[in-house]
Amino acid sequence: MQDSVKKKKRKHKLWVQITIPLVFIEVFFIVITSVAFFLYNVDHYIEERFKSTQNLGMNLASEMKNYKSIDFLSEYWQEHYDEMEYFYGNQKKLLEKMNRLKLLRPSLTDVTLYTTEEVKTRLDEEGQKLFAEICYYQLTEKFDTAKRAFSTKFLYSFVVRDGKEGIFLITGALNNEKRISQGGELFELGYKVPYEKGVYPILDEVLETESSPTRMELSNKEGAIQDVVHVFEPVVSNGKMLMVIGVGMEWKDIVDSVLAFSLRIAAGLALMFVLLGLLIMKRVKKVAVDPIKEEQGIIRSYERNKDIQDTVDKLSMIASRNEIQSLAEEFSNMLLKLEKYNEDIRNATAEKERISAELDLARIIQENQLPSKFPAFPGRMDFDIYASMTPAKEVGGDFYDFYLLDDDHLALVIADVSGKGIPASLFMMMSKILINNYSAMGLSPKEVLEKANDTIFKYNKQRMFVTVWFGVLEISTGKVCASNAGHEYPIIKRSGDKFELYKDKHGFVAGAVNKMKYTEYEFELEKGGILFLYTDGVPEATNAQEEMYGTQRLVDQLNKMKGASPKELLEGVHKSVDEFVGDAPQFDDLTMLCIRRN
Numbered sequence: 001m002q003d004s005v006k007k008k009k010r011k012h013k014l015w016v017q018i019t020i021p022l023v024f025i026e027v028f029f030i031v032i033t034s035v036a037f038f039l040y041n042v043d044h045y046i047e048e049r050f051k052s053t054q055n056l057g058m059n060l061a062s063e064m065k066n067y068k069s070i071d072f073l074s075e076y077w078q079e080h081y082d083e084m085e086y087f088y089g090n091q092k093k094l095l096e097k098m099n100r101l102k103l104l105r106p107s108l109t110d111v112t113l114y115t116t117e118e119v120k121t122r123l124d125e126e127g128q129k130l131f132a133e134i135c136y137y138q139l140t141e142k143f144d145t146a147k148r149a150f151s152t153k154f155l156y157s158f159v160v161r162d163g164k165e166g167i168f169l170i171t172g173a174l175n176n177e178k179r180i181s182q183g184g185e186l187f188e189l190g191y192k193v194p195y196e197k198g199v200y201p202i203l204d205e206v207l208e209t210e211s212s213p214t215r216m217e218l219s220n221k222e223g224a225i226q227d228v229v230h231v232f233e234p235v236v237s238n239g240k241m242l243m244v245i246g247v248g249m250e251w252k253d254i255v256d257s258v259l260a261f262s263l264r265i266a267a268g269l270a271l272m273f274v275l276l277g278l279l280i281m282k283r284v285k286k287v288a289v290d291p292i293k294e295e296q297g298i299i300r301s302y303e304r305n306k307d308i309q310d311t312v313d314k315l316s317m318i319a320s321r322n323e324i325q326s327l328a329e330e331f332s333n334m335l336l337k338l339e340k341y342n343e344d345i346r347n348a349t350a351e352k353e354r355i356s357a358e359l360d361l362a363r364i365i366q367e368n369q370l371p372s373k374f375p376a377f378p379g380r381m382d383f384d385i386y387a388s389m390t391p392a393k394e395v396g397g398d399f400y401d402f403y404l405l406d407d408d409h410l411a412l413v414i415a416d417v418s419g420k421g422i423p424a425s426l427f428m429m430m431s432k433i434l435i436n437n438y439s440a441m442g443l444s445p446k447e448v449l450e451k452a453n454d455t456i457f458k459y460n461k462q463r464m465f466v467t468v469w470f471g472v473l474e475i476s477t478g479k480v481c482a483s484n485a486g487h488e489y490p491i492i493k494r495s496g497d498k499f500e501l502y503k504d505k506h507g508f509v510a511g512a513v514n515k516m517k518y519t520e521y522e523f524e525l526e527k528g529g530i531l532f533l534y535t536d537g538v539p540e541a542t543n544a545q546e547e548m549y550g551t552q553r554l555v556d557q558l559n560k561m562k563g564a565s566p567k568e569l570l571e572g573v574h575k576s577v578d579e580f581v582g583d584a585p586q587f588d589d590l591t592m593l594c595i596r597r598n
Contacts, residue, residue: 413432450518482523
């Protein structure tokens with residue numbers, strides 16, 4: 001009786017050992033995949049939303065510039081909004097005013113083609129008022145149509161006068177939104193609001209540069225409309241900014257859209273993993289659980305009767321065509337001791353494969369984080385860039401990065417994390433993301449390093465650190481603004497000159513000291529000039545005689561290839577390092593980044 005109970009308990013334990021880890025693994029993968037997918041979708045959706053919103057503003061700006069008298073209209077609306085008649089959606093009233101305008105000016109067939117000079121010289125005060133009312137009606141219809149098609153929170157145009165006061169011109173409305181036709185009300189021509197610099201930095205940027213923004217903004221400053229993402233687009237005609245188009249979207253709508261889509265994906269993943277788990281369990285039962293139970297019965301029979309031949313005959317009948325069958329065959333000769341030995345071997349092999357698979361996965365993830373497609377910017381002929389990273393182990397701690405902050409500014413990063421292997425790889429990914437995010441916020445190189453340093457230090461219980469060189473190249477002028485956190489000196493080749501070390505001022509490594517301050521410096525990369533960045537794995541590469549490759553040998557090698565492209569330079573240096581090191585093992589990652597301003 002007791003033997004039967006023990007057997008039943010072991011049976012249940014076997015299923016628990018198989019099922020619980022499988023469930024935990026599935027839940028883990030569902031959560032990680034769903035979170036990663038959500039974060040990816042948030043970033044992707046916000047970028048797409050910004051592009052579509054910016055296109056909406058640009059299209060409306062183009063519509064307004066189609067009116068050749070838009071400068072007259074902008075001025076007239078601001079000065080005479082309280083004298084105009086508003087008749088939103090009233091086609092009958094529009095036709096009536098069009099007919100009255102034609103009586104005054106029969107040759108006027110298309111109000112968009114009438115220039116400011118023609119309006120001022122050929123139309124009297126009544127005609128100018130009719131003209132302004134008709135154009136206001138037409139453009140308001142376009143704004144209404146655009147707002148209803150894109151479902152934005154706000155859609156409006158306005159002028160900031162004297163840097164102190166904003167006055168609304170044209171505002172789009174949804175079907176259920178009402179505008180009060182008395183002048184000077186919200187959503188109405190002439191409504192005035194105080195303008196305070198700093199409440200909407202994106203708007204400040206547009207007003208200062210009179211150009212399209214590079215990002216949208218969720219303002220949380222006092223005086224701003226809360227939880228609304230804003231994009232502003234200038235309306236420029238004849239070199240003069242006449243007004244600004246503003247588009248506002250509720251942040252909640254953006255997040256809800258991404259969350260709904262991600263939840264559907266998560267549900268699909270959960271269903272897929274459940275079905276996959278059931279299939280795996282069924283297969284495991286067939287190829288593992290059942291044969292093991294059979295073999296267990298044979299062993300128990302042997303323990304009772306000690307009949308070796310009968311045990312060998314029964315074990316030979318187990319045909320699972322896997323390790324269990326092999327175990328049965330070995331057990332026929334070596335019994336329990338050999339069985340334990342084989343069990344240990346199988347466990348060790350499985351653990352090695354698991355570690356190897358994790359390292360392969362970590363290597364793939366790390367490679368995918370670095371730009372690896374060249375040419376990186378096929379449409380850009382004003383510069384040529386190339387980079388490479390060869391890890392000393394399956395995964396490394398070095399990384400490089402480059403990306404356009406806007407059409408004229410290219411961010412350049414090269415860094416070296418202390419340590420090697422998976423810990424350094426994880427630390428590398430965190431550092432790369434922080435630098436990328438802070439630079440995208442428009443911070444200067446020194447501010448990027450200071451912010452990244454503080455964040456790394458805050459969560460750096462293992463006290464790892466990273467050396468970083470971070471710079472921003474202004475492509476049109478060649479001006480480079482950079483900051484160095486304990487990294488190797490950059491190497492620069494002036495146009496028509498030779499490569500030389502640029503001994504910049506080093507700051508301390510990032511992540512080791514809180515509230516570290518870094519310096520910033522500038523230099524010019526002339527047309528034809530080359531900037532070469534690298535990690536210490538290049539000059540510290542060591543041959544069998546324990547001699548290091550050295551910085552001077554690196555500079556000399558580059559000067560041998562002064563006319564080469566960035567890709568050829570990196571390949572040439574890598575070949576030179578390999579020939580120098582020979583058969584000696586590689587102890588450090590080899591990472592290089594090179595850019596030439598054409």
